[in-house]
Amino acid sequence: MEYILIIIAFLFIIKLLAKVDKLEGSIKRMQYTLDQLTQQSGLPENPINDELRKLIKEGEDIKAIKKARETLGLSLLEGKEYIDRLKSDNR
Incomplete structure (x- = not known):
């Protein structure tokens, strides 16, 4: 059983x-x-993206994820994916 x-x-x-x-x-x-x-x-693109790109460029990915989460109301995974997408768009 x-x-x-x-x-x-x-x-x-x-x-x-x-x-x-x-x-x-x-x-x-x-x-x-x-x-x-x-x-x-x-x-127009979300205005926060400029600030997030600046943080990424400075090597502050964790701060960028935190800022994206706070501003856009994302989960941790969603915030990381959002930042990863911005990083890949910049290349």
């Missing part, structure tokens, strides 16, 4: 991980679409 419960839990976890992976893909596609729309519409 215990083995059946373990197998069911394992299958449930696998299904959940598959759904999370699918959701992450959807979010990445939406972010790409938003980036494209922003570029095409000529909307």
Whole structure:
């Protein structure tokens, strides 16, 4: 009986991980679409990005992540990804 419960839990976890992976893909596609729309519409970039780029250039990535989190209301992971994206855009 215990083995059946373990197998069911394992299958449930696998299904959940598959759904999370699918959701992450959807979010990445939406972010790409938003980036494209922003570029095409000529909307100005978020003013905080200049300050974040300055911190990145000074090697203050952690301060940049903290500032992005405080200003934009991001989680730690989202803040790091935001800063990484700004870093890759600068290259």
